Amino acid sequence: MNDSPLLTLAGYFALLSLFAVGGANAAIPEMHRIAVEAMHWMSDRQFADMFAIAQVSPGPNVVIVTLIGYHVAGFAGAGVATVAMCGPTCVLAYLVARTWDRFKDAHWRIAIQAGLVPVSLGLIAASAFVLARSADHNVYAGIITAVTAVAAFATRINPLWIFLGGGILGLTGWL
Amino acid sequence: MSDSAAPPSPAVSHPSLAELFRAFVIVSLSGFGGALPWARRMIVEQKRWMSTQEFNEAFALSQFLPGPNVVNFSVVFGARFGGAPGAAVALAGLMGPPLVIVAMLAILYARFGDLEMLSRILAGITAAAVGLLIAVVAKMAAPLFVKRWNSGPLIAIAAFIGVAIIQWPLPWVFVVLAPVSVAFAWFKR
Numbered sequence: 001m002n003d004s005p006l007l008t009l010a011g012y013f014a015l016l017s018l019f020a021v022g023g024a025n026a027a028i029p030e031m032h033r034i035a036v037e038a039m040h041w042m043s044d045r046q047f048a049d050m051f052a053i054a055q056v057s058p059g060p061n062v063v064i065v066t067l068i069g070y071h072v073a074g075f076a077g078a079g080v081a082t083v084a085m086c087g088p089t090c091v092l093a094y095l096v097a098r099t100w101d102r103f104k105d106a107h108w109r110i111a112i113q114a115g116l117v118p119v120s121l122g123l124i125a126a127s128a129f130v131l132a133r134s135a136d137h138n139v140y141a142g143i144i145t146a147v148t149a150v151a152a153f154a155t156r157i158n159p160l161w162i163f164l165g166g167g168i169l170g171l172t173g174w175l
Numbered sequence: 176m177s178d179s180a181a182p183p184s185p186a187v188s189h190p191s192l193a194e195l196f197r198a199f200v201i202v203s204l205s206g207f208g209g210a211l212p213w214a215r216r217m218i219v220e221q222k223r224w225m226s227t228q229e230f231n232e233a234f235a236l237s238q239f240l241p242g243p244n245v246v247n248f249s250v251v252f253g254a255r256f257g258g259a260p261g262a263a264v265a266l267a268g269l270m271g272p273p274l275v276i277v278a279m280l281a282i283l284y285a286r287f288g289d290l291e292m293l294s295r296i297l298a299g300i301t302a303a304a305v306g307l308l309i310a311v312v313a314k315m316a317a318p319l320f321v322k323r324w325n326s327g328p329l330i331a332i333a334a335f336i337g338v339a340i341i342q343w344p345l346p347w348v349f350v351v352l353a354p355v356s357v358a359f360a361w362f363k364r
Contacts, residue, residue, distance in 0.1 A: 169222065
């Protein structure tokens with residue numbers, strides 16, 4: 001393994017970028033595996049904190065990689081991690097966009113897209129599991145998670161209210 | 176939806192680079208919990224740069240690609256109206272302001288992350304955010320489990336077990352499961 005943290009960040013996130021079907025939330029378990037278990041960059045709780053910060057910041061949730069990068073190597077790390085995570089897929093998007101009309105109705109294209117849905121589903125479920133393990137330490141936290149899940153499934157409530165409620169309940173110190 | 180007999184109108188105006196940038200800045204700053212609904216509103220309803228169908232096709236392409244969907248979308252959309260400079264400008268608009276904000280949050284977290292109060296608040300937010308993820312999973316899973324028997328649930332469960340329980344690296348799980356799942360989708364027709 002290379003011992004420069006910037007190269008390590010670049011390598012991991014560039015690779016992850018190409019396997020993150022379903023977006024940043026599908027890549028959470030792999031980021032957790034790398035940052036917490038393989039590289040020991042941070043604790044489980046710090047990882048969960050960064051996930052929470054990325055969720056409440058405006059913009060794409062992919063900014064969690066910016067936070068991880070900053071934690072590992074300051075501003076250089078933040079930049080390298082972000083470019084590595086977005087760069088390869090942006091180049092791919094640019095190239096594919098120019099030829100999309102030629103194959104958008106092709107059977108193989110539809111089969112690939114349909115086939116990737118269950119994979120993303122399993123990955124996002126794994127994200128929920130990995131994060132629940134670090135967040136839901138007691139019955140109150142578990143209740144917040146359960147109530148949020150039901151509310152978000154059954155209504156079109158703005159997630160901002162959910163985060164606000166969770167933050168306030170967290171502040172009480174019951175969690 | 177509407178009773179209008181008009182065919183889906185093609186894009187009625189083409190954005191300049193400055194307009195592209197401004198549009199994606201606004202989308203990025205409005206997009207708590209997913210920027211897609213905001214992008215649709217801005218591009219289809221307000222600016223009329225794309226018809227609903229064009230938007231859906233561009234978004235399908237963004238989902239087809241790996242990586243963050245809305246990031247891909249900004250590149251696809253920008254490239255369509257302004258080539259490589261358009262793609263760069265849309266991407267910069269989408270990512271610029273959030274990165275500035277998140278950089279400030281990163282500095283604050285590095286300094287105050289150990290504060291008991293902050294860690295309580297973040298713990299509450301994480302617990303709630305996990306609930307949101309579970310709701311996303313439930314919404315995605317519903318159509319897979321409702322249909323007559325298909326491979327979807329098995330693949331999803333296998334991906335979950337591989338990544339969450341056994342903790343294999345994501346690329347391994349992907350390389351094994353994705354071809355199987357795509358093959359099922361290919362032969363199902």
